[in-house]
Amino acid sequence: MKIRYVQTTRGYRVEFGRVVLSQSTFLLIAAFLVGVGGGYGAVLFRGLIALETGFAFGPLLHGFGLLGRASVIPVLIIGGVATSLIVNRFAKEAKGHGVPEVMAAVAERGGIMRPRVIAVKSIASATCIGFGGSCGREGPIVQIGSTIGSVIGQAAKCPPAFVRTLVGCGAAAGISATFNAPIGGVFFAAEVILGEFAPRSFAAIVVSSVVAAVIGRVYFGNHPSFTAAAFYLVSPAELGLYAVLGVIAAIWAAGFVRMLYFLEDRFESLRTAVWLKAAMGFGLVGVIGIWYPQIFGVGYESIDAVLSQHVAPLHAFTLAALKPVATSLTLGSGGSGGVFAPSLFTGAMLGNAYGSVVHHAFPAWTATAAAYGLVGMAAVFAAAAEAPITAIMIVFEMSSDYHIILPLMIASVIAALLGRHLLGYTIYEMKLIRQGIDIMKRRSGAA
DSSP states (O other): OOOEEEEETTEEEEEETTEEEEHHHHHHHHHHHHHHHHHHHHHHHHHHHHHHHHHIIIIIHHHTGGGGGGGHHHHHHHHHHHHHHHHHHHOGGGSBOSHHHHHHHHHHSTTOOOTHHHHHHHHHHHHHHHTTOSOBSHHHHHHHHHHHHHHHHHHTTOOHHHHHHHHHHHHHHHHHHHHTOHHHHHHHIIIIIIOOOOHHHHHHHHHHHHHHHHHHHHHHOSSOSSOOOOOOOSOTTHHHHHHHHHHHHHHHHHHHHHHHHHHHHHHHHOOSOHHHHHHHHHHHHHHHHHHOGGGSSSOHHHHHHHHHSOOOHHHHHHHHHHHHHHHHHHHHTTOBOBSHHHHHHHHHHHHHHHHHHHHHHOTTSOOOHHHHHHHHHHHHHHHHHTOHHHHHHHHHHHHTOGGGHHHHHHHHHHHHHHHHHHHSSOHHHHHHHTTTOOHHHHHHHHO
16 A cells, blocks of 8 residues: 655545544654564574574584693684675674664765665674674664664655654663663764754654663563672762763773774774784784673673672773774774673773772772773763763663762763864774764755
């Protein structure tokens, strides 16, 4: 049955057969479908990661047992080569973060994305992460969910404004389902993907996020992603220390972003096959992982350890330095994965190391080091993505700890403002600028 979109003074009227729907009603129905697709997409993607991790660090790792601790190196190399071949053969837009590609599709092409990205991104990123690549699952999930939204919009022959909204719905659904963070998913879609908080699109995004969260809770349980202790602000004077952490986080995030694109440039300049570049980059990640295996994969287990138990400050500081290096090698050499989880990991370790120092210096009026680790998570991502609202809400939901909200707010805002000053562009915008795409101008043109 053919769907007709009739433009009126109040937007669109949607007609199919004898059924007539308002624009808002149609978008809410479509958003529900996108939420279902994005929710189950996140569930299947996480299951695929678990399956590949079990194979890579089970039978495959044991097959190289004669190499001892160095057996992780060939495992990483195999994963990197496989990822690069999948991406370059079937969908080159599946390389890297995933989020910049979604932003470009929204701003440049009315949200149009190729359906094959769903399968290619799922397999490539699951292979990259499952075999130990140092990257996150949120970028792939955002791209998968957004593509589902785009495909549904294209199938219904929606106007570009509708398709863009459904892309945002898919992004929110993916974040919501996998992190049990429905509010954070909404703000991520509005703040990062669409760059606006328009009432009609916002309502649709909320519906998708809620539906996906319900699906996620059915499969993953209704509990926060991290087991955080009951953190709280010991003294108002402590806010000054959290403000300093925001500054440190911004500087650290700026170094992370610059390193990421520096190494990407170095690998791009190599005149050799893409699979060989991936073998080199992933092999170096494997070398680092011989001594610091915490840098492999998403790294949420290590973050949870920081928030629930003491981690030596020198060890935490070392991991805060090595994770950006490992992630830059993974993605710069052709890997497929996100930068959100590495930002959280880096912030948790950096904050823990900083918190250990200040708590040792001022034990009477400061919280434990773990509290600073939680705040550092939000601060580093806020600086890298210039998305303080998203950072605050996602970390709050992932930890389920409201008592730390004031430190989260002050550190994240300071980090975001200083991060823009140090970088000029966000970690996502910078990739697009390097491709000749000014996302802010395109967004204003698409509005």
